[in-house]
Amino acid sequence: MSLRLPRISTISTRRIIPWLFRGCTLLFLGWYLVLLYLPVGDATRVYGLTVPKGAGFAGVANELKQAGVIRSSLHLRLVARLRGLDRRMQTGDYRISSAMVPSQILEKLANGQTDACKFTLPEGYSIYQAAELLHKQGVFDRAAFLEACSDRSLLTELGINAKSVEGYLFPGTYQIGFHMDEAGLVTEMVRAFRHKAEGFKPLLDAAGMTIEQVVILASIIEREAVSAEEKPLIASVFLNRLRIGMPLQSDPTAIYGAKVFGGTVTKQDLQRTTLYNTYKVKGLPVGPIGNPGLEAMQAVLQPAKTDYLYFVARKNGTHQFSRTLAEHNQGVNRFLKKGAKKR
Incomplete structure (x- = not known):
């Protein structure tokens, strides 16, 4: 006596397979949509994510999963691939909240919306x-x-x-x-x-100056100038004074390290004995009094060609430049109240 197994008809098999396929598809779609629109938690959990240069998206997705701000690294990678965002991730520091859905996270990483x-x-x-x-x-x-x-x-x-x-x-x-x-x-x-x-090396060689000297003088010019166009003129005044051994007598140098220069100084300020006060020291001060930009350094290396030795502030943000002390004193009397002395 032989044992016979029940036979499954071809017709029933053909009916079951499509339903299984549809069921799996619906389950996958449901899983995809739930993870797509349902965040892990609220905004109280925030993870500081650093994406270094050359980082792979799979590694970032795994890191976010381990941090507990996403439910599935596979899902995040899938969404990123479908939207073409996995290759657009930018380097930087990001704050990723567990209240964010995958689309928000991906847009943030792709657009470089860093939180630095x-x-x-x-x-x-x-x-x-x-x-x-x-x-x-x-x-x-x-x-x-x-x-x-x-x-x-x-x-x-x-x-x-x-x-x-x-x-x-x-x-x-x-x-x-x-x-x-x-x-x-x-x-x-x-x-x-x-x-x-x-880029200043050729100009340094031509001027016979060191970068330290340029930075010191440029830092003074930066504090004196209001208008960028006047920086080469102010540079010419100080360079002319240095050439003949005349003190720079720059007001901002007198108060460096003591208070912020606001345009005026007191008599006591000018008498302060420091290695930066150019009313007390000859030549350049011991170091810079600030951090100059490129225009001020350029002005030192390519100053205006003048024989000016003095300048005084007008009331419109510009300066009057003078060759002689007599001209300078006229400007002081005209533009400064109470004849306050300026360079």
């Missing part, structure tokens, strides 16, 4: 002013930044033979990521200065 803090250092600002800005913006502690600016090991590493990085922080806007500390920002700003200053 932006910091802008204006031309001419000193390290003290930079520290104050960083402190007010809640980026870094004032004292910690100033400590990094004068850190001996960092100065050696950056090739700066001075007591601080004053003068070598290039003015501009910087992205401060999650993992950047005070020393990291200082390093990035100095590297930006080095990169920008490379």
Whole structure:
């Protein structure tokens, strides 16, 4: 006696397979839609994601899954592939919330909507002013930044033979990521200065000046000039004075490190004895009084050709330039109240 297994008809098989396929498709579609529109949680869970250069999307998706801000790394990769966003991911620092759905996460990564803090250092600002800005913006502690600016090991590493990085922080806007500390920002700003200053080498050789000398004088010009067009003229005044051994007598140098220059100084300020006060020291001060931009450095290396030795501020933001002390005194009497003395 033989045992016979029941036979499944071809017709029933043909009926079952389409239904199975449809059922699997619906299950997959449901899984896809649930994960697409249902976030993991609320905005209380935020993950700081850093996408380095050359990072792969699969690794980023796995990291977000491990951090608990998405439900499935496979789903995120699938959505990214279908939308063509997996190859558009940009480097940077991002804050990813568990309240975000995959489409929001992908758009943020693809558009480079980083959450790094932006910091802008204006031309001419000193390290003290930079520290104050960083402190007010809640980026870094004032004292910690100033400590990094004068850190001996960092100065050696950056090739700066001075007591601080004053003068070598290039003015501009910087992205401060999650993992950047005070020393990291200082390093990035100095590297930006080095990169920008490379183009000045031919002019340095022609002028017979060192980059240190240029930076010192440019930092003074930056504090004196209101109009960019006058920077070459102001540079000519100071260079003419240096050539004949005449004191620079620049007001901003008298108060460096003591207070912010606001356009006027007191008699007591001018009598302050420091290595920066050009009313007290001959020639250039011991170091820069701020961080100059490219225009001020360019003005030092390519000054206007004049025989001016004096300038006094008008009331419209420009200066009157004079060749003789008599002309200068006339300008002082005309433009300055109470005959206050200016260069």
